[in-house]
Amino acid sequence: MGNKGSKGSALPPADAAGTLAAAECTGDPKSGRVWLPLNALRAFEAVGARLSFTGAAAALHISQSALSRHVGRLEDYLGCRLLERRAQGMSLTAAGAALLPVVTGSFDRMEETLKMLRREPGPSGRILKVHMPPTFLHVAGLSLIAEFRRAFPDVPIDISSSNGIGLPAGRSVDIAVVFDRPHVGDAIRDPLWMINQTPACAPQIAARAQGLGLYDFLRTNELLHVKLEGEPFDVFWSIHARHCGIDLGATRGLAFETEALAVQHAIAGGGVTLVDPDMFAAELADGRLVTPFPETTSPTGFGYYLTVHPDDMVDPAVALFRSWVVRHYATVDAEYDAPGD
Structure with missing residues (x-):
């Protein structure tokens, strides 16, 4: 991600930085468009990706002082700090963290388009960067990607994964x-x-539910939680308890990074977790996992969404992947909704 600045021509000499930055920030009275400080943005991308002025300067083949001036002028232009310089190292501010992926994505798209127009030798297909949450990737995503690759083997894919709400x-x-x-x-x-x-x-845990109501069963067993960034420890159990009308006091038990890990621990007899019956249909079908109170199935208010920025929809690879995934899930939903024989 951070090497884009090293491609093409280097930034201008240090003594030209001030003149160029001033020129870039002026407007075009004919078009009405503000000219963006592209060299300053390229300097910020190199520093932000590496969190190092030394490494960024070496990649862009300019002095650290010139690089620092570019980043400083960009911060002046925006009216906010993009980088925090501390004794223990450098970090992105909230503004810098918001700007960096936008700048990198924009430079990536420009680079891909320029390569296409120049018809440079080498692979014609770009690498499609796809992100999925860990549990979705484990349960459904890997097979989804495999099916897509069989249908479109010429589209290389770079898969990343992280836990949390919304875009990474x-x-x-x-x-x-x-x-x-x-x-x-x-x-x-x-x-x-x-x-x-x-x-x-696990089946042996469910056997203890005989003669017990939901509240008593849950109070006598270990609760397994799934952590969600920015949400309380017991977010999912609290939602379920409210739906069932019980006061569970769910801030006890074990918390896992992903639902898949919580399910593995539950299968091993480690406690009770909350699962989506469709997502873990295989584990329920083969009896490794059981649901002693299926009548208490409740909505969480959360879901999985295929997400793309409108500007990226002009990319053929993005548009192809989106349409294929949407068609795939429309077919799956139709199969679930079809009446039985």
Whole structure:
């Protein structure tokens, strides 16, 4: 991600930096468009990707002082700090973290288009950067990618994964499956899978539920949680308890980074977790996992959404992947909704 600045011509000499930055920030009275400080943005991208002025200066073949002036003028132009310089190292501010993936993505798209127009030798297909949450990737994403690759083997894919709500911060991705609540925003969001949950555990744990109600069963067993960035420790159990009308006091038990890990621990007899019956249909079908209170299945308000920025829809690879995934899930939903024989 951070090497884009080293391609093409280097930044101008240090003594030209001030003149060029001033020229870049002026407007074109004929077009009405503000000319962006491209060299300063390229300098910021190199520093932000490496969190090092030394490494960025070496990559761009300019002095650190010239690089620092470029970044400083960009901060002056924006009216906010992009980088925090501390004794223990450098970090991006909130503004810098928001700007970096946008700058990197824009330079990537320009570079790909210029390569296409120049018809440079080498592979004609660009690498499609796809991001998915860990549990979705483990349960559904890998097979989805495999099917897509069989249909379109000429589209290379770079897969990344991280846990959290919404688009991953600080990452340059072309299209992503995100775990989130429904909301309106700038991105194009196609709903793939709305999450419902019910308590699930190993068969020997479920045997203890005989004669017990939901509240008593849960109070006498270890609760397994799934951590969600920015949400309380017991977010999912609290949602389920409210739906069932019980006061669970769910801030106890074990918390895992992903739902897949919580399910593995539940299968091993480690406690009770919440699962989407459709997502973990295989584990339920073969009896490794059971749901002792299926009637308590409740909506969570969360779901998986295929997410892409409108500007990226002009990219043929992005448009192809989006349309294929949306068609795939439309087919799956139709199969679930079809009446039985």
